[in-house]
Amino acid sequence: MSDLMCSELRRSGLSRRTLLRAAAAGMTIPAIGRTTAAVAQEKLAGSGEVVVYSYGGSFTEGVRRYVYEPFTKATGIKVVDVVADLSEPQVKAMHQAGRIDWDIAYVRPENYPAMHEGGMFVPIDYSLWDEESLAGTPPRSRLIDAVAIFSVGMVLAYDQRAFPQDGPQNWADFWNVKKFPGPRGLFGSEATRNIASALLADGVAPKDIWPLTDDKIDRALKKLTEIKPHITKWWTAGGEPIQLLTNREYAMTNAYDGRLLAAIRQGVPLRIVWDGVYLRPNYATILKGGPSTANAQKLIAFLNRAKIAAGWTQGTGYPGPNTNQIDHLPADLIPLLNINPEYASKAVVEDGAWLAAKRPDGKSNVDYMQERWLAWRTQ
Numbered sequence: 001m002s003d004l005m006c007s008e009l010r011r012s013g014l015s016r017r018t019l020l021r022a023a024a025a026g027m028t029i030p031a032i033g034r035t036t037a038a039v040a041q042e043k044l045a046g047s048g049e050v051v052v053y054s055y056g057g058s059f060t061e062g063v064r065r066y067v068y069e070p071f072t073k074a075t076g077i078k079v080v081d082v083v084a085d086l087s088e089p090q091v092k093a094m095h096q097a098g099r100i101d102w103d104i105a106y107v108r109p110e111n112y113p114a115m116h117e118g119g120m121f122v123p124i125d126y127s128l129w130d131e132e133s134l135a136g137t138p139p140r141s142r143l144i145d146a147v148a149i150f151s152v153g154m155v156l157a158y159d160q161r162a163f164p165q166d167g168p169q170n171w172a173d174f175w176n177v178k179k180f181p182g183p184r185g186l187f188g189s190e191a192t193r194n195i196a197s198a199l200l201a202d203g204v205a206p207k208d209i210w211p212l213t214d215d216k217i218d219r220a221l222k223k224l225t226e227i228k229p230h231i232t233k234w235w236t237a238g239g240e241p242i243q244l245l246t247n248r249e250y251a252m253t254n255a256y257d258g259r260l261l262a263a264i265r266q267g268v269p270l271r272i273v274w275d276g277v278y279l280r281p282n283y284a285t286i287l288k289g290g291p292s293t294a295n296a297q298k299l300i301a302f303l304n305r306a307k308i309a310a311g312w313t314q315g316t317g318y319p320g321p322n323t324n325q326i327d328h329l330p331a332d333l334i335p336l337l338n339i340n341p342e343y344a345s346k347a348v349v350e351d352g353a354w355l356a357a358k359r360p361d362g363k364s365n366v367d368y369m370q371e372r373w374l375a376w377r378t379q
Contacts, residue, residue: 182251
């Protein structure tokens with residue numbers, strides 16, 4: 001275990017129980033890639049194939065290694081992955097044409113409600129899930145026709161070299177430029193997560209963020225106006241804040257947790273602040289009319305098993321919601337993951353249904369906020 005990760009373990013304040021569970025798992029659990037047919041119950045066995053959408057690149061490579069290959073070995077079902085930038089436009093086009101070529105698609109939360117109402121998905125068969133999967137996965141992640149496949153966290157991150165002793169611990173500290181001086185960054189393209197961070201900095205508790213009423217938006221933009229002069233660059237691509245922190249062009253910024261995880265594991269002296277993490281779940285859905293719905297149900301059940309979920313996490317850097325996977329993860333990885341149950345009370349979990357809901361003028365809440373955000377940015 002690296003000195004950097006040891007430090008992260010100490011700073012994270014993980015409970016002794018969590019660390020002991022993980023340490024025991026590291027000594028006793030065989031490599032996830034060696035999963036055999038014994039892992040799958042008879043009800044997951046089958047034949048043929050299942051067609052699954054994926055994002056491509058290292059993400060798909062990791063899922064193939066840690067999930068798809070073990071699934072095929074355990075069940076006899078072959079996984080065919082298809083790559084596209086976004087799934088939703090193609091799913092809608094297939095639905096309109098009446099020809100569904102995929103079985104499983106990953107859907108962003110703001111797009112899920114309309115697609116659900118449009119009847120594009122089939123209900124998830126939770127009777128195929130084992131007890132450990134059901135117990136470890138919170139109800140909010142198990143919808144009628146969708147399952148949270150992974151959550152992306154937007155977190156506060158800082159350069160340890162800028163603050164070698166006591167760095168910022170929350171979003172209020174991000175706004176405290178006297179105590180924590182240095183250039184700052186924020187994600188420039190989207191309103192929602194910045195508005196949530198501003199409200200946290202202004203004293204709103206995570207549980208009280210939703211709904212983002214007009215008065216809360218006004219309050220957040222007023223707070224953001226205070227920090228705006230100290231934002232040296234508004235980043236737009238996920239790798240930007242990591243590079244700018246590494247180059248010491250930022251002292252602190254918001255950033256994606258998966259990107260930070262990769263950098264920290266490579267020895268870059270960055271720190272993650274989990275207080276106020278904004279979690280955005282992405283859903284796995286089974287498409288109505290797909291070529292092999294039965295096999296799709298089996299794959300969804302398989303990948304949400306604790307050991308396989310741990311493999312997904314190790315392969316992609318973005319954990320699924322099953323907290324029992326902690327029993328199968330290396331101890332030095334746990335403090336770097338948003339799946340850690342000890343971060344739950346500090347997190348803001350995105351309310352996709354509220355964001356997608358229509359206002360009296362016909363605009364969605366997320367579109368309205370985005371208009372307010374862009375107008376504020378140009379002031």
